[in-house]
Amino acid sequence: MDPGRSPPVQPFPSVADDRAHGLQAVVDSGLMTARMSSQNTARNIGTGSADGVRRHFASDNYAGITPEAWAALAEANQDHEPAYGNDRWTQAAADRIRDLFETPCEVFFVFNGTAANSLALATCCQSYHSVLCHEVAHVEKDECGAPEFFSNGSKLLLLPGDLGKLTPAGIEEAVRRRTDLHYPKPKVVTVTEPTEVGTLYTPQELRAIGAMTKKHGLRFHMDGARFANAVAALGVAPREITWQAGVDVLSFGGTKNGIHVGETVVFFNLELAEEFAYRAKQAGQLCSKMRFMSAPWVGMLRDGVWLRHAAHANAMASLLHELIAPCPGVRVLFPRQVNSVFVDLPKPVIQALWDKGWLFYNFIGEGGCRLMCSWDTREEDVRAFAADLRECAGG
Ligand SMILES: Cc1ncc(COP(=O)(O)O)c(C=O)c1O
Numbered sequence: 001m002d003p004g005r006s007p008p009v010q011p012f013p014s015v016a017d018d019r020a021h022g023l024q025a026v027v028d029s030g031l032m033t034a035r036m037s038s039q040n041t042a043r044n045i046g047t048g049s050a051d052g053v054r055r056h057f058a059s060d061n062y063a064g065i066t067p068e069a070w071a072a073l074a075e076a077n078q079d080h081e082p083a084y085g086n087d088r089w090t091q092a093a094a095d096r097i098r099d100l101f102e103t104p105c106e107v108f109f110v111f112n113g114t115a116a117n118s119l120a121l122a123t124c125c126q127s128y129h130s131v132l133c134h135e136v137a138h139v140e141k142d143e144c145g146a147p148e149f150f151s152n153g154s155k156l157l158l159l160p161g162d163l164g165k166l167t168p169a170g171i172e173e174a175v176r177r178r179t180d181l182h183y184p185k186p187k188v189v190t191v192t193e194p195t196e197v198g199t200l201y202t203p204q205e206l207r208a209i210g211a212m213t214k215k216h217g218l219r220f221h222m223d224g225a226r227f228a229n230a231v232a233a234l235g236v237a238p239r240e241i242t243w244q245a246g247v248d249v250l251s252f253g254g255t256k257n258g259i260h261v262g263e264t265v266v267f268f269n270l271e272l273a274e275e276f277a278y279r280a281k282q283a284g285q286l287c288s289k290m291r292f293m294s295a296p297w298v299g300m301l302r303d304g305v306w307l308r309h310a311a312h313a314n315a316m317a318s319l320l321h322e323l324i325a326p327c328p329g330v331r332v333l334f335p336r337q338v339n340s341v342f343v344d345l346p347k348p349v350i351q352a353l354w355d356k357g358w359l360f361y362n363f364i365g366e367g368g369c370r371l372m373c374s375w376d377t378r379e380e381d382v383r384a385f386a387a388d389l390r391e392c393a394g395g
Helices: 015-020 067-076 088-101 113-124 146-150 168-177 203-215 227-234 276-282 291-324 347-355 379-392
Strands: 106-110 129-134 155-159 185-192 219-224 249-253 263-267 340-344 361-364 368-372
Touching: 067 291, 088 106, 088 263, 088 291, 106 113, 106 276, 106 291, 113 129, 113 146, 113 185, 113 219, 113 249, 113 263, 113 276, 129 168, 146 155, 155 168, 168 185, 168 203, 185 203, 203 219, 219 227, 227 249, 227 291, 263 276, 291 340, 291 368, 291 379, 347 379
Parallel strands: 129 155, 129 185, 185 219, 219 249
Antiparallel strands: 106 263, 249 263, 340 368, 361 368
16 A cells, blocks of 8 residues: 555544554545554554654544633533534624624634535535635545535536635636636635645735635635634734635634634625525534533633633644755745644655654655644644654754
C-alpha cells in the first residue's frame, strides 16, 4: 500500500484493526491520505508536556472541548427544556450570534461542516445551477459529493487560484465562459475563510468577490469552518468579512474552535433562510435535544472566549513556523496566517516523526505536510515537536 494513502475506512475498527493499519484508518475531515505512526500505543503520551499528554498536529479536531463550552453544557444539563430548538439555550445562542454579526441574521444549528456547507449551497441553487469554488475547496475534495447530493445535482465548477483563493476575474471568466442552455448556470460562489491551505482572504478581496457576485446575480457562500481563526488573525469585526463584503450565507464553524459538535448556518440574506428548517430536518440535521448543540455556543461567545481560543491556536502555529522553518530540508509551502503550517518534509523525516509517535497528515502532494494547532496546543508541545523535527532532519 502506498505509505501516503490510507485504506478504505472501516466503520469503528477494533483496536486490533487499528494497530494492524498503523492508525492509517484515522478518519478526519475527509483527509484520507493521512498515515500515522505504527507506534500508536505511544500516540497520546509522550515527552511533549509536563502532564505527559502529547497534543498532536494532525487536526484541530483532535482537541477536546474548551472549558467554557463544557461548563455551558453542564449548565444546560439541568431540568427539562423544550426540544427541537424551542429552548432558552438555542434562543440565547442565536441572539449572541446576531449580536456578534451586528445584524438581524437567521441562525440554524447543524451537526457538522459538511451539512452546513451542503445545505447552505443547496439553498442557493436549483439542480441545473452550478457552484463556483476553488479546486482544492473542502466542498469539492472532502465532502463526498454532499453538495451535489443535497442540491439534487448542482455541479461544482472548479476554479484555480493562487494560495487557495478565488479571484473576481476567475469568477467572471467562469460566468462568461458559456451562457448557453447546455452549461450548468453559475449561481453561487463559495469561498473558504481561512482557505484549505491556511491563507486568508483580506476584507478587500472578499468585498471584490462580493461585488463580482452582485454584478452577475450570484449568491455568495462562505465556508467558515475556521472562521474564528480568520477573525482573530485579521483583527476585524465579523461583519466586515461577511455581510458587509456581500456574503449571503456563512457556515460558521464551532467544532474546530472547541465545541464538541456542531456548526451554525448563518443567513444574512433572510429570504434564503425561508424553509431552511425543513431542509435541515429532511437531511437529518435537526437535533432533538438542541440545547446540547446550542449551549456551548453561549459559553464560547461570552466575553470573547471564542476569539481567545482561536488567537491562541494561531499563535501556536506562528511559533511552530518560527521554530521549524529554518530546519534543514523544511520548505514552507504557504504563508502561515492562521493555525496551520504547511511544509514539505523529506520522506525519511516524516517517517521518523511518525515513528516517534507524532500524528500529522501528509496529504498535500508528495511529502506536503499540514501541521495544525488547536485551542489546547501548548508551547511545550510545539517545542517538543520542533526539537524532534530538528533531530530527525539532522539539524
Ligand atoms: C475547510 C473545511 N470546511 C468544512 C469542514 C467541516 O467538515 P466536517 O463535515 O468534517 O465537520 C472542514 C473540516 O475539516 C474544513 O476543513
